[in-house]
Amino acid sequence: HSQERLFNFAAGPATLPESVLRRAQSELFLWRGSGMSVMEMSHRGKDFKSIIEKAEADLRTLLQIPSDYSVLFLQGGATTQFAAVPLNVCRSAADPVDYILTGSWSDKAFKEAQKYSKPNAIWSGKPEKYTKIPSFSDLQQNPDAKYLHICANETIHGVEYKTYPTPLNPDAVLVADMSSNFCSKPVDVSRFGIIYAGAQKNVGPSGVTIVIIRNDLIGEAQEITPVMLDYKIHADNNSLYNTPPCFGIYMCGLVFEDLLDQGGLAQVEKRNVEKAQILYNAIDRSNGFYRCPVEKSVRSLMNVPFTLEKPELEAEFIKEAAKENMVQLKGHRSVGGMRASIYNAMPLAGVQKLVSFMKDFQAKHA
Numbered sequence: 085h086s087q088e089r090l091f092n093f094a095a096g097p098a099t100l101p102e103s104v105l106r107r108a109q110s111e112l113f114l115w116r117g118s119g120m121s122v123m124e125m126s127h128r129g130k131d132f133k134s135i136i137e138k139a140e141a142d143l144r145t146l147l148q149i150p151s152d153y154s155v156l157f158l159q160g161g162a163t164t165q166f167a168a169v170p171l172n173v174c175r176s177a178a179d180p181v182d183y184i185l186t187g188s189w190s191d192k193a194f195k196e197a198q199k200y201s202k203p204n205a206i207w208s209g210k211p212e213k214y215t216k217i218p219s220f221s222d223l224q225q226n227p228d229a230k231y232l233h234i235c236a237n238e239t240i241h242g243v244e245y246k247t248y249p250t251p252l253n254p255d256a257v258l259v260a261d262m263s264s265n266f267c268s269k270p271v272d273v274s275r276f277g278i279i280y281a282g283a284q285k286n287v288g289p290s291g292v293t294i295v296i297i298r299n300d301l302i303g304e305a306q307e308i309t310p311v312m313l314d315y316k317i318h319a320d321n322n323s324l325y326n327t328p329p330c331f332g333i334y335m336c337g338l339v340f341e342d343l344l345d346q347g348g349l350a351q352v353e354k355r356n357v358e359k360a361q362i363l364y365n366a367i368d369r370s371n372g373f374y375r376c377p378v379e380k381s382v383r384s385l386m387n388v389p390f391t392l393e394k395p396e397l398e399a400e401f402i403k404e405a406a407k408e409n410m411v412q413l414k415g416h417r418s419v420g421g422m423r424a425s426i427y428n429a430m431p432l433a434g435v436q437k438l439v440s441f442m443k444d445f446q447a448k449h450a
């Protein structure tokens with residue numbers, strides 16, 4: 085048991101900015117003269133209304149979201165969006181849609197879409213163990229596809245799009261799962277029809293899912309769509325159709341404010357690039373003691389998977405790191421090895437400490 089905060093390299097739920105946690109702590113009991121905690125407020129009262137409106141306004145500023153897009157604060161995780169996307173964008177389960185499979189998450193999205201559309205996996209990185217993003221000119225897109233779905237950052241495999249493909253069908257839209265790189269860098273929202281993200285990596289606690297959707301895609305959901313998955317219901321009710329995850333939305337709002345205070349997403353990206361470079365350099369310059377399997381040009385700034393030349397040392401690596409207050413470095417059970425998630429809120433000092441530990445560990449075992 086630790087009496088101090090650890091460097092938490094978890095993939096999600098993940099570390100949050102200390103300043104945000106302290107601020108939430110300071111107003112946990114009484115929120116700004118309201119006489120109660122945010123957890124106790126009516127979601128229809130003026131206090132909560134001011135919280136959700138400010139959260140949305142700050143997110144719009146951060147991502148420069150165009151005015152013809154809606155921002156929805158939903159529940160059910162990104163996993164629920166795997167179904168909501170085809171249910172809302174396709175007119176029937178017979179409609180074709182395209183998926184690019186770059187890792188476990190896009191694969192899960194593809195499988196769920198089979199229930200509500202006719203998805204076509206136009207590219208899969210599986211034969212190469214999900215270490216690549218395809219070249220866009222090689223993609224065989226279906227000219228009738230209603231949308232092209234990508235996972236902008238594969239949390240488990242550590243591959244991240246640096247540029248985005250364009251749907252072949254001029255009436256189709258690009259849909260992106262941005263769960264694990266949401267608000268980690270500027271994004272041109274107008275390139276996308278739908279962006280969705282679970283909050284629990286970069287922007288808040290689990291329980292909030294953010295959807296940014298172009299308004300013309302709202303309103304023609306398939307008949308079987310449950311109300312809770314119908315974007316029109318949520319858009320018409322400003323995300324207050326039913327009881328929203330109020331406390332989570334409040335926390336996301338504090339994070340958005342903090343990101344604006346840090347100078348916005350261009351500044352945030354700069355720091356993320358610096359942190360990732362330090363870690364990837366340490367891996368690449370270890371003479372093979374550590375290895376990152378991901379193709380260099382598409383390595384994630386957020387999730388850094390790496391293996392040890394001597395896999396028998398993995399358990400000791402994790403144990404020794406924990407002794408130095410660095411936790412959650414074990415890779416996902418499906419791929420093994422190590423993974424360091426270094427989201428926005430991971431301080432530079434945490435990455436520097438990890439790199440210095442890695443060097444010492446190597447020296448001890450070389």
Ligand code: PLP
Nearest residue numbers: 161162163189239261263264282
């Ligand atoms: N998509 C990506 C890229 C993820 O990293 C995750 C969760 O880790 C999910 C989807 C699933 O999200 P949730 O657990 O919020 O449903």
